[in-house]
Structure formats: C-alpha cells, structure tokens
Amino acid sequence: MQILKDLSLERDNPGVSTGTEWIKLGGEKIESYSPVDGKLIGSIEAANLQSYNTVIQKAQVAFEKWRLWPAPKRGEIVRQIGEALREKKIALGSLVSYEMGKSLQEGLGEVQEMIDICDFAVGLSRQLYGLTMHSERPGHRMYEQYHPLGIVGIISAFNFPVAVWSWNSMIAWVCGDVSVWKPSEKTPLCGIACQHIVEDVFKKNEVPEGVSNIITGDREVGKWMCEDERIPLISATGSVRMGKEVGRSVASRLGRSILELGGNNAIIISADADLDMALIGCIFGAAGTAGQRCTTTRRLIIHEDIYEVFKEKLVTAYAQLKIGNPLEGHHHVGPLIDKDAVNIYLSAIEKCKQQGGSFVVEGGELIGKGYESGCYVKPCIAEVTNNMDIVQHETFAPILYLIKYKTLDQAIHLQNDVPQGLSSSIFTINLREAEQFLSHVGSDCGIANVNIGTSGAEIGGAFGGEKQTGGGRESGSDAWKAYMRRQTNTINFTDKLPLAQGIKFTV
Numbered sequence: 001m002q003i004l005k006d007l008s009l010e011r012d013n014p015g016v017s018t019g020t021e022w023i024k025l026g027g028e029k030i031e032s033y034s035p036v037d038g039k040l041i042g043s044i045e046a047a048n049l050q051s052y053n054t055v056i057q058k059a060q061v062a063f064e065k066w067r068l069w070p071a072p073k074r075g076e077i078v079r080q081i082g083e084a085l086r087e088k089k090i091a092l093g094s095l096v097s098y099e100m101g102k103s104l105q106e107g108l109g110e111v112q113e114m115i116d117i118c119d120f121a122v123g124l125s126r127q128l129y130g131l132t133m134h135s136e137r138p139g140h141r142m143y144e145q146y147h148p149l150g151i152v153g154i155i156s157a158f159n160f161p162v163a164v165w166s167w168n169s170m171i172a173w174v175c176g177d178v179s180v181w182k183p184s185e186k187t188p189l190c191g192i193a194c195q196h197i198v199e200d201v202f203k204k205n206e207v208p209e210g211v212s213n214i215i216t217g218d219r220e221v222g223k224w225m226c227e228d229e230r231i232p233l234i235s236a237t238g239s240v241r242m243g244k245e246v247g248r249s250v251a252s253r254l255g256r257s258i259l260e261l262g263g264n265n266a267i268i269i270s271a272d273a274d275l276d277m278a279l280i281g282c283i284f285g286a287a288g289t290a291g292q293r294c295t296t297t298r299r300l301i302i303h304e305d306i307y308e309v310f311k312e313k314l315v316t317a318y319a320q321l322k323i324g325n326p327l328e329g330h331h332h333v334g335p336l337i338d339k340d341a342v343n344i345y346l347s348a349i350e351k352c353k354q355q356g357g358s359f360v361v362e363g364g365e366l367i368g369k370g371y372e373s374g375c376y377v378k379p380c381i382a383e384v385t386n387n388m389d390i391v392q393h394e395t396f397a398p399i400l401y402l403i404k405y406k407t408l409d410q411a412i413h414l415q416n417d418v419p420q421g422l423s424s425s426i427f428t429i430n431l432r433e434a435e436q437f438l439s440h441v442g443s444d445c446g447i448a449n450v451n452i453g454t455s456g457a458e459i460g461g462a463f464g465g466e467k468q469t470g471g472g473r474e475s476g477s478d479a480w481k482a483y484m485r486r487q488t489n490t491i492n493f494t495d496k497l498p499l500a501q502g503i504k505f506t507v
Contacts, residue, residue, distance in 0.1 A: 085118065464479075
C-alpha cells in the first residue's frame with residue numbers, strides 16, 4: 001500500500017523504539033487487520049521484558065539530558081514535529097481511517113488535532129509559569145515553580161490512535177519529561193508511523209535517544225508500565241474496567257495517574273431548542289466514528305412537548321445515513337473496530353429489548369458486498385428509561401437511547417444519574433436554562449456544552465471527566481501541571497532567622 005511507504009512502514013515492522021533506534025529481540029507478532037475490508041495491513045514485533053527494560057533505562061538517561069534543554073528550545077522541536085505532521089497529514093489520516101475504521105475526514109481531523117496541540121505546546125514552552133506569594137516573615141520571599149517529573153507513560157486506546165498520544169507527549173516534552181508510549185494493540189501501525197515522523201525530527205536536531213519511546217504489545221506491557229516505579233506518571237485512556245486496574249496498580253506504588261475512561265454522554269433537548277441545529281449535533285454525536293468515541297452521544301433527554309416531533313426527525317435522518325468504506329467520502333458511518341465489538345453491540349441490543357426498551361430504528365449487523373470484514377452495523381435508536389441497567393453502562397457502538405422529561409430539574413437529574421461524567425450538552429435558546437445547566441446545580445460532567453453536541457473538543461480546553469470517567473485532564477488550559485512536580489520556595493535575604501507562626505527558639 002502506498003500509505004505504508006509514505007509513512008516508512010513495512011509489511012513486517014519492529015514495534016519497540018527509543019526514538020533513534022528500533023529494537024528487535026524476537027517478541028511475539030501482532031497482526032493488524034483493517035476493519036474496513038478485513039485485510040492484513042501489516043505485522044509488528046511486540047515488546048518483551050528485555051526490550052521493555054532497555055527502553056526504560058534509555059528513557060531514564062535521556063531525561064537527565066532533556067530536562068537541561070531550555071523549555072523554548074524543547075518547544076522548537078515540537079514546532080518542527082507539527083510541520084512534519086502537516087506534510088504527512090493525508091498519509092497518516094488515511095492510515096488512521098483504514099486501521100481504525102473512522103471516516104477519512106475524521107482521520108484527517110485527528111491529525112489536525114495533533115498539529116493543533118503542537119502549536120499549543122510551542123506557546124506553552126514560554127509560559128510554564130509559577131506564582132509568587134507574600135511571606136509573613138520580614139525579609140523573606142516566597143514563590144512556587146514547576147519541575148519536570150521524568151518518564152511519562154502513555155497508554156492509549158484504538159478509537160483515537162494518534163491524537164491522544166500527542167496530547168500527552170507534546171505537553172510532556174515541552175515540560176522537560178520524556179515519554180514511553182504503548183499504543184493500542186488494535187491500531188499499532190498508527191503508533192509506529194508517528195514514531196517514524198518524530199524520529200526524523202529528533203535525528204535532525206540531535207535530540208537525546210530515549211526522549212520519545214514506543215513499546216507495542218498487549219495488556220501485559222501496560223501492566224509492566226503501571227507497576228514500574230521508574231515511571232512517576234501514567235496517563236491511560238480506555239474503559240472504566242481498565243482504568244480501575246491502572247489506578248489501583250499505580251496508586252499502590254504512590255505514583256500518579258491521569259485517567260480518561262468511559263463516557264455515557266447525554267444531550268438535553270429543550271422545548272426551546274432550535275431543533276434543526278440540535279438534530280445535526282445529535283446525529284453526528286451518536287453515529288460519528290460508529291459510536292466509538294468516549295464523547296459519543298449515548299442518551300437524548302427530550303422535553304415531552306417536542307418528544308414526538310424530534311423523534312420523527314431522528315428517524316427520518318437515520319434513514320439517510322450511508323454506511324460503508326470510510327475512505328469513500330460519501331459514507332457517514334464506517335465499521336466497528338473488530339468482530340468482538342460487533343458482538344458486544346448485538347448483545348447490548350438484546351439486553352435493551354429484554355429490559356423493556358423499544359427500538360424505533362432497528363439495529364443489526366450488515367453483511368454482503370462492501371461489508372466483508374464483518375465489522376459493519378446499523379446505527380439504531382431505542383426508547384428507554386434512564387434506570388435500565390443497559391442504559392447505565394457505556395456500549396462502544398452506535399446505539400442511541402431516547403428518554404422523555406418534563407422539567408429542567410428532572411432533565412439535569414437524568415443527565416447526571418449515571419456512573420460516568422465525561423461530556424454533556426443542552427440545546428436551548430433559553431438563557432436561564434443554559435445558565436442553570438452550566439451552574440453548580442447543573443451538569444456534573446467535566447465537559448458541559450450549550451448548543452453544540454457532546455463529541456469533539458478543542459485542544460485549548462482541558463479534556464477529561466468526573467466520577468467513573470477518572471477525573472484526569474489532558475490537552476489545554478493548565479493540564480500541563482499534571483506533567484510536572486510543584487515546588488514551593490522560600491528565600492531569606494536578611495541576617496536573621498525568624499520562624500513561621502511567630503515561634504521563638506533560642507539556644
């Protein structure tokens with residue numbers, strides 16, 4: 001395939017790199033099959049314990065050197081990575097689409113997100129600000145500053161196979177950290193391609209070996225990372241189940257973790273909503289990426305006065321969705337990641353029916369010409385109650401649940417009454433409703449929007465959620481502070497030593 005050549009990929013690739021050197025130590029093979037057509041894209045040699053330890057040791061040495069580079073100089077390296085990504089945008093975006101299954105426009109958008117975070121990180125490299133405080137003691141000055149942590153371990157998921165790594169790595173690098181990345185074993189080639197792009201930039205600038213590292217493998221590799229005291233911070237994206245395991249493991253050694261876990265996101269459709277605008281946000285939120293975003297819209301909480309009207313709009317719109325090869329621009333919905341995901345989707349539909357759900361748009365698996373991979377399904381819509389067990393859990397597939405409400409207080413309660421707390425939205429032109437939704441008695445999610453959907457986030461804002469979503473924050477705003485250690489400093493510039501709180505001590 002041409003995109004493999006454009007990204008320096010082979011049919012058989014090493015899967016462990018320290019940024020300037022690829023390590024081959026006879027690890028097991030991981031084969032990557034496209035959910036688009038079921039064909040083998042390529043294979044990767046996974047990490048074993050020996051190659052893993054080699055990477056960590058080189059990362060430790062690299063950190064000692066990299067942290068001495070001035071932050072703006074580190075930012076210049078990230079700027080060049082952004083330029084390299086611009087050159088490779090079409091090729092990398094196409095690979096994301098083909099290996100993961102999202103539409104080509106979404107694949108290109110994901111690479112653009114990487115470029116955007118590079119731009120953000122470049123500016124950040126000159127804005128790693130601390131604070132100054134007034135001391136209670138005369139002749140003293142107090143301030144706080146931030147220092148790099150060391151190795152940042154990144155465990156990413158298949159649904160955003162490159163962007164989430166960039167959120168973490170670009171910020172970590174300008175902060176003076178080094179990174180060790182375990183990409184999803186379902187989309188390993190995307191990770192290898194990113195490493196090649198970074199590697200070229202690093203070699204030209206004589207960046208120390210071990211600043212950017214990749215270790216491809218299964219859950220065992222992630223387990224090594226989480227238990228490794230040499231890695232002070234683990235940033236992990238995945239399911240709630242996975243996050244609980246990561247959180248326990250890292251906490252047991254008093255390490256730090258950034259957890260970006262499940263979402264069960266709802267949009268409230270007010271009686272005062274612009275229904276045509278809301279319709280677009282709901283459909284893309286629910287069917288985009290075949291329902292495989294952590295910010296996918298899972299629930300629509302619709303005011304009873306407009307419930308039937310909006311339901312009919314949804315049914316009509318769903319009938320127009322085109323499902324097929326995501327590399328072909330006229331298709332709205334691509335495949336699920338693999339056949340296991342299809343089985344989970346089918347099981348969720350059956351559970352929904354058993355628990356009393358009624359489908360107004362039927363789901364099911366698609367077979368026949370164009371669907372040979374066995375990974376294509378129909379986006380579907382069910383009328384449910386919020387307390388149904390299946391509704392309380394996240395299903396990573398295009399199943400949309402409709403729920404009716406009477407008052408805004410009730411709608412907000414329904415929105416919040418799930419274990420997850422990532423993204424939320426309300427469509428309304430009523431200022432009072434919008435402000436209540438955004439207030440402390442409104443949405444309990446990390447992201448709350450008005451008149452836009454739940455999916456998609458700009459890199460300028462911190463990304464993350466509450467409750468079982470994990471509480472982590474990545475990307476913009478002051479999320480950079482999670483990648484550094486805070487230090488409070490006090491300087492006495494007098495010839496006396498007064499103690500705090502007026503304590504007297506003499507000898």
